[in-house]
Amino acid sequence: MTREIFISGEHQRRDGDAEPAPRRSSGAVRVGVPLSAVPLIVSCNGIQSALDPAGEEARQVATLFWVMTVGGLAIWAGVIALALYASRWKRGAITTEAAGRLIVWGGVVFPVTVLTALLAYALWLMPSLRPFGDQTQAGLRVEIVGSQFWWRVVYHRPDGSSIVSANEVRLPLGRRVEFSLTSSDMIHSFWIPALGGKMDLIPGRTNRLSLQPTKSGTYRGQCAEFCGRSHALMAFPVVVMQPGDFESWLAARASASPGVVESRSAETLFLRHGCGDCHRVDGTQARGTSGPDLSHVGSRLTIGASLMTNDAETMARFIAHSQSLKPGSLMPTYLDMPSADLDAISAWLKGLQ
Amino acid sequence: MWRLLPKEVESLWTLFTAPVVWALHFLLSYVGAAVFCEKPGLLGEDFDNLRVAIGLITVLSLAVIGVSALLAWRQWGFGTGDPPHDDPTRRDRLLFQGYATLLLSGLSFVAVIFTALPALFITECLR
Ligand SMILES: [Cu+2]
Numbered sequence: 001m002t003r004e005i006f007i008s009g010e011h012q013r014r015d016g017d018a019e020p021a022p023r024r025s026s027g028a029v030r031v032g033v034p035l036s037a038v039p040l041i042v043s044c045n046g047i048q049s050a051l052d053p054a055g056e057e058a059r060q061v062a063t064l065f066w067v068m069t070v071g072g073l074a075i076w077a078g079v080i081a082l083a084l085y086a087s088r089w090k091r092g093a094i095t096t097e098a099a100g101r102l103i104v105w106g107g108v109v110f111p112v113t114v115l116t117a118l119l120a121y122a123l124w125l126m127p128s129l130r131p132f133g134d135q136t137q138a139g140l141r142v143e144i145v146g147s148q149f150w151w152r153v154v155y156h157r158p159d160g161s162s163i164v165s166a167n168e169v170r171l172p173l174g175r176r177v178e179f180s181l182t183s184s185d186m187i188h189s190f191w192i193p194a195l196g197g198k199m200d201l202i203p204g205r206t207n208r209l210s211l212q213p214t215k216s217g218t219y220r221g222q223c224a225e226f227c228g229r230s231h232a233l234m235a236f237p238v239v240v241m242q243p244g245d246f247e248s249w250l251a252a253r254a255s256a257s258p259g260v261v262e263s264r265s266a267e268t269l270f271l272r273h274g275c276g277d278c279h280r281v282d283g284t285q286a287r288g289t290s291g292p293d294l295s296h297v298g299s300r301l302t303i304g305a306s307l308m309t310n311d312a313e314t315m316a317r318f319i320a321h322s323q324s325l326k327p328g329s330l331m332p333t334y335l336d337m338p339s340a341d342l343d344a345i346s347a348w349l350k351g352l353q
Numbered sequence: 354m355w356r357l358l359p360k361e362v363e364s365l366w367t368l369f370t371a372p373v374v375w376a377l378h379f380l381l382s383y384v385g386a387a388v389f390c391e392k393p394g395l396l397g398e399d400f401d402n403l404r405v406a407i408g409l410i411t412v413l414s415l416a417v418i419g420v421s422a423l424l425a426w427r428q429w430g431f432g433t434g435d436p437p438h439d440d441p442t443r444r445d446r447l448l449f450q451g452y453a454t455l456l457l458s459g460l461s462f463v464a465v466i467f468t469a470l471p472a473l474f475i476t477e478c479l480r
Contacts, residue, residue, distance in 0.1 A: 108459075112463055115467075116466075116467070116470075119467060119470060120470060120473075120474075123470055123471050123473070123474040123475070124474050126471075126474060126475060127474065127475065127476060127477075130479060208479065
């Protein structure tokens with residue numbers, strides 16, 4: 001944590017891209033991707049830090065952290081001072097009674113009082129960290145389904161309609177949003193440090209989490225429960241937008257992207273290579289659900305769950321080399337695909353805004 | 354007053370009484386809350402009833418631990434002895450056991466309170 005403060009400037013970016021793109025040949029990519037993520041993960045401030053809160057829950061968690069830290073430091077300083085006093089400044093015997101009193105007050109009464117106070121404070125915070133609204137009048141609900149190594153994201157609007165997306169979460173500034181969290185394979189954990197605490201995604205169970213963003217910007221979420229070889233690469237950008245912008249963004253995602261009709265030949269190639277068995281693209285025959293919904297994949301900030309910035313070139317690289325970029329992922333590699341097909345499909349996908 | 358309590362308790366079991374009460378209290382509180390929230394209706398509907406129930410078993414546990422501490426205190430000679438009681442005599446063994454039981458009772462007393470503390474602040478299954 002401390003080492004990081006002195007090196008990278010990367011953690012300062014807030015509104016820009018969520019992740020620096022590893023632009024290397026595929027041999028270096030294997031090493032390059034995890035290393036490039038390091039500065040983001042270990043910084044104390046920036047897009048993925050619980051100590052740089054951008055949400056109501058994260059603010060309370062940060063306050064709790066500072067209260068505990070300052071409390072711990074004060075006690076530590078007291079103990080060290082006492083040790084110095086005893087060993088350097090006042091060497092000499094004290095009576096048995098005085099020693100007994102010191103043990104009872106300093107070793108029993110004091111720690112019990114302090115621990116009771118700190119525990120009560122932490123417990124007292126708990127209800128406000130889980131402020132679930134009345135089920136009937138809930139606003140936006142976001143359903144998250146974790147899968148190796150990507151996130152299905154479904155926005156349930158108050159009017160009952162729902163919009164499917166993946167690998168990116170957008171939220172309206174200042175509004176309370178309720179997440180329902182589950183998993184399709186194994187235990188993952190959904191954590192946006194800048195906005196709040198983490199919550200596990202457990203197969204066969206739905207967990208709830210409530211968050212209220214208070215600062216607009218782009219943050220980073222990360223799977224926080226080891227879930228396989230590419231667990232560390234299971235992340236997602238989080239964009240907190242003005243409520244009006246958010247509504248129009250969401251509305252645009254309710255229907256097929258205008259980019260779908262840009263290239264019927266690319267669409268045909270997409271279907272012919274079998275991509276539609278796993279991926280859905282609104283406005284086409286592609287109806288698969290075992291991979292991320294690609295209806296508007298071109299407008300995502302990143303590709304591959306925060307693996308790389310999103311452009312036609314990284315898109316092509318991900319499709320051709322998914323296994324070397326994300327070992328163990330359920331997306332097959334397409335090394336043998338003719339490059340003309342690959343380029344056409346990637347350009348078409350990037351056009352799905 | 355001391356007549357109410359057994360004249361002399363001379364068994365290793367007294368040593369464990371307080372920690373066992375602590376363990377039972379812990380299990381009852383946590384398993385009870387888990388079942389209450391996971392199977393609505395089985396143990397009642399009102400979360401406040403669960404909180405009161407945890408409060409009652411807490412008072413009961415503290416009382417039992419209190420009695421155990423009192424017996425231990427008596428066994429230790431009401432604090433007249435001078436620890437560490439490490440002579441190889443029957444008397445020192447008794448005093449040592451009384452002292453250790455008293456300390457364990459104190460630990461269990463605090464632990465039971467800490468176990469019950471969440472029920473003071475948490476007002477709903479999801480909160
Ligand atoms: Cu995961």
